[in-house]
Amino acid sequence: MLGEKRRLCLLSIILLFIRTLAYFLSCHITARSLHNQMFNSLLRAPVFFFDSNPIGRVVNRFSKDISSIDEQLTHVTYHFVDAFFAIISTIIFIASVQPLSLIPMALVGFVMARVRRLFAPAIQDIKRLESLTRSPIYSHLSSSIQGVIMIRSYGAQQICIQEFSHCLDEHTRVYSIMLAMTRWSALRIESVVAAFIGFLVFSILLTYQSLPISDLSLILAYSFTLVGAIQWVIRLTVDVMMQMTSAERVIEYIDLQPEESSNIKNLKILPSHWPIGGIIFDNLSFRYSSTSPWVLKNLNISIQPKEKVKLFDCDNADYLRVIGAGLGRTDTSSLKAALELLGFGPCHHMSELFDKPDRSLQFIRAFDGDKVDFHELMKGYGSTVDSPTSDFYKEIHKAYPKAKIVLTVRDSGEKWFESFQNTVGPVSVDNYYYFAVYLI
Template sequence: MFYSILHAPMRFFDLNPSGRILNRFSKDMGAIDEIMPRVMMEAIQIILVMLGILAVIVIVNPPMIFALSCAIVLFALIIKLYLRPSQDLKRLEGICRSPVFSHLTATINGLATIRARNIQNKLANEFDHLQDVHSAVWQLAMTSNTACGLWMDCISTAFVASVTFSFIIFYENTFSGNVGLAISQALILTGMVQYGIRQATETMQQMTSVERILQYTDLEPEQSPDEKPPSDWPRTGKIKMHNMSLRYDPQGPPILKNLRLEIESGFKVGVVGRTGAGKSSLIGALFRLAHVDGIIEIDNINTGTIALSSLREKISIIPQDPVLFSHTVRYNLDPFGHYTDDAMWRSLEDVELKSMIESLDYFVTEGGTNFSQGQRQLICLARAILRNNKVLVLDEATANVDPQTDALIQKTIREKFKQFTVITVAHRLHTIMDSDRVLVMDAGIAKEYDIPHNLLQNEESIFRGMVDATGPQESEQLKKVAAQKFSEIISPSSSK
């Protein structure tokens, strides 16, 4: 199941909340590992004992075969009536449990925001409501179990009565020992039948957990070609998009629409646009995290024809929320063991973290909580420097850091990735004003793509409107940065 989850397409995680996945790995796996073996063993033992008791009764009192047959038919009828709704209730109970996990996970992750907004009571009420729904289904399941047991007790009591009165009616002269043996065994049968059949039906109920887990072992994996690119690919980092469209749902409308774009090697490109314009989707297309129509070429190789693992390891990314593992700094920088300690120390020195980390074996806690947000971003930047890929993507990497860390990240990128292709999804306009090109996205369409200074000269430009919206003082400063970068580009002495 874990293997299937790791190889599932990203669409699966868009459609299935984390609580649903955690439910399968926790409660359902717990049912299979702990509950099912116990109830199955008890059901088998009790059924075998019941068969022995029934054999004794039939041997001592052969006419009881008729009463026994009637009891078995009634038991089967009750089980048939009980089993289907009980299994449906068990499935429903599992479905109602998932939102509880999701709510709890989201609450823990957003605890700082919840306390800042002082909405603890609102979240507690939401949790209580979800818990009430789950408890209601659980109560129905327990009530149905009790009702089943009551009816089985009634049948068992009637069977004991028939055994007892049969000796009075048919066997007035039988041995008292046989009578005592048959009645005592039948009395044992009364409680045992209910418990044994309930354990058998509980086993069948718990099979819903097996069913739910088997669903996750048969997930359709992400489709990936087998072809491997050359080991030194990409050499320059030139990116071309030919009528490229991206869909998160293969049957749904495209999110990115017919993009035609060419990014020269070594260019620093800033991507801007309103929320929902398709900025992050452009990154998803580069990594082929969703269904891509059209062609994306990196150094004249169609990324749709090479293995996804090879493509993704050749593109470095620094996300908005940095990803760190609960392991050592060495593992976080180089999880596959490809680089030397000296190279790792140099990458940490480049981002000014060398003096803050005692050893490469320093342990990083879950989510990197023993580092600040800015330090986590710098570790991700050090990882990108170490990998030395020709294409670097920044997905609003500086949106949650202080201006000093933002300046350090921008300075390091300008120095260490001077000859590399860098695509920056911008939250703050000043981080992309000195870019070689700016791409303005709107509703999944590339509206503008040019030098920032050229776009600012056009009063009808969307980019000009975004800059002007920052206010007179801020916009003037941004225009100066763009003008300075433009003069460097056209200057004969420029390194460009």
């Protein structure tokens, strides 16, 4: 008899070990698979996703959410299944010995379901809010580390500390609410279970003469274990829902729409004579998402084979975006050609005055002190160099305050002007060169 009990105990230990090992291995494999799928999905995510989501939010998915799935969710579900079946077996034993206990058990089940229905959705929303308030902490920390040089140079350490403390306060406020809600549910669950035990003890006092002492002692012992067990199971069910929020957030990133084709591995090396065909865009419009503005609008273009095409922002085509101040040529490089190559063309140059007499007359009137509309003069140009920038820098900069300034100077600027005066004619050095002092 003793040998059979030993064999049964050994068998139960082996089965328990196999069950635990198989469960945790399967959870580990699942968590690793979710991590790899999310990582591969982010590698193929469009650039718009990273522009609209801060780095802290992405780091939060790989740190806190993956940790919740890999550690907390695994332990919570394991203990939930174990405690749930323990409570079911306890209730079955008590009901078989004392059938009157089925009445309070039904009432307890109804009240527990009611408490859980009120508690679970609220705590799940608070959990989501807690995850959202945690993301700014990572974002602020990452930004502070990357910009620590600028922060120290401007002496803004205290400002960054205050902002980081504000992020911590917001997260702590939500986390404290979550703890308070947990205590709220625990108090009500303990009150219900205590009432159930009181009813059970009262029923035992009425029927103790018809029950053996061993059964009465087991009923009382198991009933007292229900106080913590039922509360523990209710909290575990809510914890499972809370941790499943992390799984939901990870799956949200896994389901991101990739930017490139899934057959990227099947691409072949292009031959040297590619391309041999042209491309025609007929009324093409493009935007990065359904809510973002159009990047390309009604584009009609024909691209010849092996032809290089440059695309740039044309939203401000009639708006002066760059003001070339200083000398229009450094060594043998032309600032006008450089700006047009970068997509800030057409560029207004002094030669434009000779090709268009009407514009020359307008600038002459400006020299005489007449009020001139520079928006009208610069209409259709994306940048300007040389004259009239050298003569009307203040007026042009006032008309286009958002334009970028490109200042080009020479170490031997005075000698250059002296050579220019001797070759071409007199020119105002004060207007053309030393106006750079105004920029400084």
